[in-house]
Amino acid sequence: MTEASYNDIAEWYDRFLQERPVYSEVILPNVLELVGTFQGEHICDLACGQGWVARELARRGAQVTGIDLAPQLLALARRYEEREPLGILYLQGDAQVAEPLSDNSFTGCVCVMALINIPDLQAVFQNVRRILKPGGWFVFAITHPCFETPHAQWTTLPHPEHTIARVVTGYFDERRWFSSNPNGLRGRVGDYHRTLSTYLNTLSGAGFALERAIEPPPSARQAELVPGNQEIPTLLLIRARAI
Ligand SMILES: C[S@@+](CC[C@H](N)C(=O)[O-])C[C@H]1O[C@@H](n2cnc3c(N)ncnc32)[C@H](O)[C@@H]1O
Incomplete structure (x- = not known):
């Protein structure tokens, strides 16, 4: 299969996002929870895609710049x-x-489901630190690095209470990988897998202090679609502060 970029799959990705309750019912509410209340903030939506999160923030009164x-x-x-x-x-x-965003120009920055698509994590975190004003906040959402590892799979167990389990493979194998499902997002554009410690150490190395993390449980619709989400989180959201 030929490797695609988001540019090649834009219309497909837009429909994909609208059809999946995980975006509207799990990712978005938890991103907004971490962003918290704000007034008159200037927020960067880094790797904004078709502006789904940017619009939600703007509807709540933020001045938003999206970059992709x-x-x-x-x-x-x-x-x-x-x-x-x-x-x-x-x-x-x-x-x-660095181009085209100026230093010290935002009070907050969100980066939703995109770090997993970008090769140089350190460069992104340093860039976010650069564009934030001192004390600015950074919220990002990623697939959970401990459970969404290369070729991890759901399996069933003969256990009376916990019948669904996750087989986690390749945790230390930090690389880009493609799932074997050619019709899924990961089968098309792939993901960069990194360990949890790589995310956290790169974040602090770029000048951020961790403030809060969320490993969200599924919504009812999401649990119906992916029952294993009731046992194991597939997403990780982090809020950090520029120091
Ligand atoms: C899964 S989409 C997420 C888009 C959006 N944040 C959302 O939540 O719908 C990943 C996005 O990362 C963008 N992207 C990938 N590499 C990038 C880079 N180096 N700089 C900026 N955007 C990038 C893609 O174009 C795509 O829009």
């Missing part, structure tokens, strides 16, 4: 902005490099 590598996803984001003007500025750029 994929022009086709940004075209969708701008189409949503035309339909519902929220004053979001969308820019094309690489989260690993």
Whole structure:
């Protein structure tokens, strides 16, 4: 199978996101929980895709700048902005490099389900630290690095209470990997797997202090779709503060 980029799958990814309760019922509420209440904040949505989180933040009164590598996803984001003007500025750029965002320009930054698609984690964290004002906050969401490892799988157990288990493989194997399902997101664009300690140590090395973490349980619809989510979290959300 030919490796795709988000640019190639923009329309498909937009539908994928709308069809999956995990985005609207698990990821978004928990991102908003970590962001907390705000007023007049200038927030960067780094790797914003089609602007799904950017719009939610703007609807709540934030001044939002979204940045993404994929022009086709940004075209969708701008189409949503035309339909519902929220004053979001969308820019094309690489989260690993300084251009086009200025130093000390945001009070907060979100990066949702995108660090897993970007090769240089240290460059991204340093970039986020650079664009944040002192004391600014950073919220990110990723697939859980302890359980969503290369080729991890669900299995069943002959246990009276816990019949579903996760077989975790390749935890120390930090690399990009593709699932064997060609119709899924990971089968198309792949994921960069890193250990939990790599995430946390790179975060503190870039000048952040961990404030809070969430390993969210599933919504009722998500639990029906993926029963194992009632046993094992497949997502990790972190809030950190620039120090
Ligand atoms: C799974 S999507 C998440 C998009 C959006 N944050 C959301 O939650 O819907 C991953 C995003 O990362 C973007 N991306 C990948 N590499 C990037 C990079 N180096 N710089 C900026 N964006 C990047 C992709 O274009 C894609 O929009």
